[in-house]
Amino acid sequence: MSSVAPDEAVLPGAHTYDSISEKICGIVLTARTARWWVISFAACSVLTLIFFGSIGYLFYKGVGIWGLNVPVVWAFDITNYVWWIAIAMSGTFISAALHLTRQPWGASISRFAEAMTVFALAIAGMFPILHLGRPWFFYWLTPYPNMMSLWPQWRSPLVWDFFAILAYLLLSLMFWYLGLIPDFATLRDRARARGAQVIYGLLALGWRGEARHWQRRQSAQLLLAGLAVPLVVSVHSVVGLDFATGNTPGWHSTIFPPFFVAGAMFSGFAMAMTIVILLRRAFDLGEFITDRHLDNLAKLILAMGLVLAYSYVMEIFMAWYSADRYEIYTALNRMRGPYAPVYWALIFCVVIVPQALWSRRVRRAPWVLFGISILINVGMWLERFMLIVTSEHRDFLPSAWGMFYPTVWDWAILIGSIGFFGWLLLLFVRFVPLISMAEMRELLTHQRGAS
Amino acid sequence: MNPTIAAYGLLAEFAGPAALLDAAKAAHGAGYRRLEAYSPMPIEGLVEALESADGRLPRLALIGAIIGGAGTFALQWFSATADYPFNVGGRTPAWPGLIPSTFEMTVLGAVLAIFFGALLRSRLPRLYHPVFNDAGFAAASSDRFFLCIEAADPQFDAQRTRDFLEHLQPLRVSVVES
Numbered sequence: 001m002s003s004v005a006p007d008e009a010v011l012p013g014a015h016t017y018d019s020i021s022e023k024i025c026g027i028v029l030t031a032r033t034a035r036w037w038v039i040s041f042a043a044c045s046v047l048t049l050i051f052f053g054s055i056g057y058l059f060y061k062g063v064g065i066w067g068l069n070v071p072v073v074w075a076f077d078i079t080n081y082v083w084w085i086a087i088a089m090s091g092t093f094i095s096a097a098l099h100l101t102r103q104p105w106g107a108s109i110s111r112f113a114e115a116m117t118v119f120a121l122a123i124a125g126m127f128p129i130l131h132l133g134r135p136w137f138f139y140w141l142t143p144y145p146n147m148m149s150l151w152p153q154w155r156s157p158l159v160w161d162f163f164a165i166l167a168y169l170l171l172s173l174m175f176w177y178l179g180l181i182p183d184f185a186t187l188r189d190r191a192r193a194r195g196a197q198v199i200y201g202l203l204a205l206g207w208r209g210e211a212r213h214w215q216r217r218q219s220a221q222l223l224l225a226g227l228a229v230p231l232v233v234s235v236h237s238v239v240g241l242d243f244a245t246g247n248t249p250g251w252h253s254t255i256f257p258p259f260f261v262a263g264a265m266f267s268g269f270a271m272a273m274t275i276v277i278l279l280r281r282a283f284d285l286g287e288f289i290t291d292r293h294l295d296n297l298a299k300l301i302l303a304m305g306l307v308l309a310y311s312y313v314m315e316i317f318m319a320w321y322s323a324d325r326y327e328i329y330t331a332l333n334r335m336r337g338p339y340a341p342v343y344w345a346l347i348f349c350v351v352i353v354p355q356a357l358w359s360r361r362v363r364r365a366p367w368v369l370f371g372i373s374i375l376i377n378v379g380m381w382l383e384r385f386m387l388i389v390t391s392e393h394r395d396f397l398p399s400a401w402g403m404f405y406p407t408v409w410d411w412a413i414l415i416g417s418i419g420f421f422g423w424l425l426l427l428f429v430r431f432v433p434l435i436s437m438a439e440m441r442e443l444l445t446h447q448r449g450a451s
Numbered sequence: 452m453n454p455t456i457a458a459y460g461l462l463a464e465f466a467g468p469a470a471l472l473d474a475a476k477a478a479h480g481a482g483y484r485r486l487e488a489y490s491p492m493p494i495e496g497l498v499e500a501l502e503s504a505d506g507r508l509p510r511l512a513l514i515g516a517i518i519g520g521a522g523t524f525a526l527q528w529f530s531a532t533a534d535y536p537f538n539v540g541g542r543t544p545a546w547p548g549l550i551p552s553t554f555e556m557t558v559l560g561a562v563l564a565i566f567f568g569a570l571l572r573s574r575l576p577r578l579y580h581p582v583f584n585d586a587g588f589a590a591a592s593s594d595r596f597f598l599c600i601e602a603a604d605p606q607f608d609a610q611r612t613r614d615f616l617e618h619l620q621p622l623r624v625s626v627v628e629s
Contacts, residue, residue, distance in 0.1 A: 017594035189589035205576035
């Protein structure tokens with residue numbers, strides 16, 4: 001435990017193995033549901049209905065209900081896709097990278113970070129399908145023997161994307177579930193109601209804590225973590241290539257894959273921060289998720305924000321250095337064209353606001369951090385919108401220029417998707433232990449051993 | 452009922468990980484081989500003490516990775532060169548364009564092998580197991596640590612094994628019915 005400052009343990013308080021189970025299981029197994037949960041769940045249910053209702057209307061009517069037009073063929077749909085997949089990116093990355101580097105502070109935040117990944121990824125994966133003119137043919141992306149004797153276009157990043165999302169979704173789910181099995185066993189053994197015993201019993205798969213089962217699980221987690229890190233980088237690189245392979249000015253740039261990876265980590269860490277602060281407050285988890293966790297997360301956000309700021313500067317520099325008049329025009333058009341307010345708002349949210357995190361006092365103030373994390377997420381959404389729409393709306397020929405204005409359906413699907421994310425998260429915190437009890441017990445053993 | 456006939460084994464309960472680790476070492480040292488330790492979290496050195504470590508997962512992962520990667524590359528190669536050669540503006544298929552999908556499926560092959568390997572090699576899912584018959588065993592997922600010596604062990608003797616477990620100073624020793 002050399003990385004823990006002696007003055008600040010990761011798991012303070014006089015906890016025992018039993019009190020850890022009691023506290024974390026108590027959130028799930030209680031018969032009383034908190035009022036705030038019911039209210040937020042109702043609100044998120046309404047938004048979820050709006051989300052699926054809008055999707056239904058979209059399938060009925062077609063993508064014309066959005067504000068799309070011919071120069072701007074990708075707008076909110078792909079912005080939402082990139083935004084959600086970026087949020088999904090950091091979850092598995094947080095838990096995998098912290099697992100591999102043996103950072104004890106990762107234990108209490110990895111579980112819900114993984115949940116965040118699974119949910120955000122499931123939502124992200126819907127958007128490419130939604131933006132298809134004929135969404136019912138999305139399965140043509142899979143290579144399967146068919147009577148049309150057609151194959152996917154293997155050289156297309158859109159096909160790579162399909163494989164990347166598939167691999168990442170399955171890895172995230174399995175990584176998450178493997179971590180959950182022993183906790184489901186604890187719930188099974190502590191549940192009093194018959195229904196809970198049966199459901200958690202089935203989910204626990206008969207886990208009984210045999211030494212070699214633990215050893216296999218640890219070995220599997222280590223291997224999965226090791227695979228998750230390069231996979232995460234590849235997934236978002238492929239998202240970047242979706243754009244970079246097009247010759248549209250503003251997209252056609254080799255910086256895109258690493259730039260997208262940095263942006264994804266940044267917004268994912270910020271979303272993790274948003275959720276961690278809310279959960280900590282809602283379930284009084286200050287003893288498991290300490291100020292030190294927030295501090296570390298804030299430092300990660302700051303570091304990624306600097307990488308991203310560097311990328312913005314390089315984008316402008318490369319446009320100038322390329323001496324390509326279309327690239328230069330696109331860079332300038334972003335700053336002073338019709339979408340300039342979006343550009344400057346995102347620079348404020350993504351480059352300027354995170355600089356407050358240099359201050360230790362800010363990093364220790366949960367509600368300030370909360371505000372910053374929300375602003376970052378708004379800024380990152382604006383960033384994707386800016387990247388996508390400003391590049392498309394004025395390309396090579398002025399006669400082909402146009403503007404994009406969102407319709408009510410654009411907004412309904414964006415806000416609905418956020419509501420659906422919240423809906424899934426609320427179900428998760430109510431029915432699944434949101435901190436890994438097994439890892440907390442390990443942490444406790446280490447701390448006892450050290451003292 | 453005579454416990455020597457129908458018993459699955461003898462179960463000793465301990466209060467902490469160190470006690471379980473010592474007991475496991477002692478039991479293994481005394482020559483017991485059909486024994487298993489149960490704990491609410493992984494304990495360092497326990498599988499080594501029981502000599503039940505399983506080092507197969509990395510190899511399974513490698514096999515899964517090779518199947519996923521080679522299979523995906525071969526599929527793309529066959530489709531792009533033999534079944535449906537596709538010439539876009541003079542650009543015939545080249546292998547670098549096939550690598551991203553190959554990479555993703557290599558990882559997925561390994562992931563599937565690891566996940567299902569870890570579960571199936573542990574014989575899970577298995578909802579019933581004799582140790583669950585013990586009334587206090589539910590604590591094994593919370594704050595208690597158990598060592599079970601199976602009746603199938605060649606050295607097992609209802610009385611001597613019980614005496615042996617008692618001298619390890621557990622919280623209790625009980626018979627697990629099968």
